[in-house]
Amino acid sequence: MNLANNIKSVEDNLVHTPCKLVIVTKMRPIQDLADLYALGYKIFGENRVQDMVEKYEALPKDIEWHMIGHLQTNKVKYIAPFVSIIHSVDSMHLLQEIDKQAKKNNRTIPCLLQIYIAQEDTKYGLTAHEAEQILASKELVLLQNIKICGVMGMATFTDDSKQVQNEFNSLKNIFFNLQKYSTANINFTEISMGMSHDYLIAVQEGSTMVRIGSLIFQS
Numbered sequence: 001m002n003l004a005n006n007i008k009s010v011e012d013n014l015v016h017t018p019c020k021l022v023i024v025t026k027m028r029p030i031q032d033l034a035d036l037y038a039l040g041y042k043i044f045g046e047n048r049v050q051d052m053v054e055k056y057e058a059l060p061k062d063i064e065w066h067m068i069g070h071l072q073t074n075k076v077k078y079i080a081p082f083v084s085i086i087h088s089v090d091s092m093h094l095l096q097e098i099d100k101q102a103k104k105n106n107r108t109i110p111c112l113l114q115i116y117i118a119q120e121d122t123k124y125g126l127t128a129h130e131a132e133q134i135l136a137s138k139e140l141v142l143l144q145n146i147k148i149c150g151v152m153g154m155a156t157f158t159d160d161s162k163q164v165q166n167e168f169n170s171l172k173n174i175f176f177n178l179q180k181y182s183t184a185n186i187n188f189t190e191i192s193m194g195m196s197h198d199y200l201i202a203v204q205e206g207s208t209m210v211r212i213g214s215l216i217f218q219s
């Protein structure tokens, strides 16, 4: 495994784009994250609360921790003190809990709404309409310790690049449509889309954050 070279080739493809690289470290041992840190990389994505907490405790404190996996309401409290951003918000109920825990920690937690764009049967994510209902709702105004910064989505896992492109394009259009909602706790700037196998398409379609794991850890 040559982490440095693998990351460099990804970074070469992100030059002249607004794209931030989130290195997905889920399932990787702490030593891998320490190696990344030694190379100067500090933006890590994890999908399980317990793993994120363990790694947070073991590693330097200037790392940006991105929660990218489905988040259960009863686990928000464990990551609320330190998480940098939550990509996977899929309900008003979860937002309310994030706000409550953020408040306890005297901070504001940035959040993205996870939008369901794939043709696959996945359990998580909002429709564009549900996302709009959240942004327009009166309850949202009460949440002063969150900030909704944009959307996250995953395309269908397929070799059909046209389909993937269409799905990312639809997420971009949803993003632009939702941008009209602007309050103290909504500021739409981020489109989190693109993984190892489809990030080049995502970048073309306007991604601002790619979440890449396996490509970086491959030998």
Ligand SMILES: *Cc1c(COP(=O)(O)O)cnc(C)c1O
Binding pocket: 024, 026, 047, 068, 069, 194, 195, 196, 197, 211, 212, 213, 214, 215
């Ligand atoms: C695992 C995962 C990724 C990274 O996937 P790779 O194919 O390893 O790049 C990105 N986003 C989410 C939500 C994930 O769960």
